Amino acid sequence: MKKVLIADDEKAGRTLIKEYLEDYPELVLIAEVNNGVDAINEINRFKPDLVFLDIQMPGKTGFEVLNHLDEIPKIIFSTAFDEYALKAFEVHAVDYLLKPYTKERFKVAIEKLNSSNIKIEALARSVFMEEASYPARVLVHFNKKLITIKCEEIIWIEAYGDYSKIHTKDQVYLSNFGISDLEKKLNPQIFLRVHRSSMVNMDRVKELNKYGKSYDVTMENGDVVRVSRGYMDAIKRIML
Structure with missing residues (x-):
């Protein structure tokens, strides 16, 4: 012992x-x-x-x-x-x-x-060194403290200057990391960058709607995230 x-x-x-x-x-x-x-x-x-x-x-x-x-x-x-x-x-x-x-x-x-x-x-x-595995939980800032949330609870992530806003069903949390840093930390099989300012959890996508030559992504919490033309290839790769 x-x-x-x-x-x-x-x-x-x-x-x-x-x-x-x-x-x-x-x-x-x-x-x-x-x-x-x-x-x-x-x-x-x-x-x-x-x-x-x-x-x-x-x-x-x-x-x-x-x-x-x-x-x-x-x-x-x-x-x-x-x-x-x-x-x-x-x-x-x-x-x-x-x-x-x-x-x-x-x-x-x-x-x-x-x-x-x-x-x-x-x-x-x-x-x-970069690890092959990705975290199931992350620490995020909330009310001047750090709390843990499950990555599966993240609906989408929004760039916020040098920081990021992490959207869940009931709350928005602040991360000290920029969205490009979070993209490296989270599982790319689940989290997809769709805009220089946003990344979505594909398990939380409700639908895609055509918008001109691009798409809007409607998340399960009702938030609408724009797909920029520069990230259309990422969307097309998962279309069947």
Whole structure:
């Protein structure tokens, strides 16, 4: 049995880790905290074997937490920011999970716990390389916090300056990523770019209507998304 502590200021982030930990009965969660100061106190108190550690937290950052520990346990960083990856491996982190990550990516991190000879270069590549699998859930901004939604709940995505709006049946969420970045992150077998400013979930398309030499896509929530001429080939490829 290994004792586990989660330090993440976002409830959604802690919830996702707890959900994924259910597949590993040998990893027992003993505490969770939402700021750096409590992380220091609880890690020194409980002496966990493994800590899932966010980087940007109130009070102390993840790296500052490490500087105040009596003993440093195995660390798996879990963060939405990729710019700290190399620094994380310099402090001998087991892995660096870049949010949002899949259950399969989480499994890879857990498997590394049993590896005693982890190379920094290999770990860095694992953060940035494109994975064959695509996330079933994503973290999105809502009311000054991050929450998880299932990708299948996304109806369509709209460009919003350097950001994107994610439309679901009941809500519109804001993503810090531009639409071109989201296009790379989401399954191309499901999400189809139909305009430089929009991408649709093909499972949520109700109908296509001819509009001049192009089409309008009516989504299941009633929203109408224009298909631009530059993306007509993508539509034609799925027509039978």
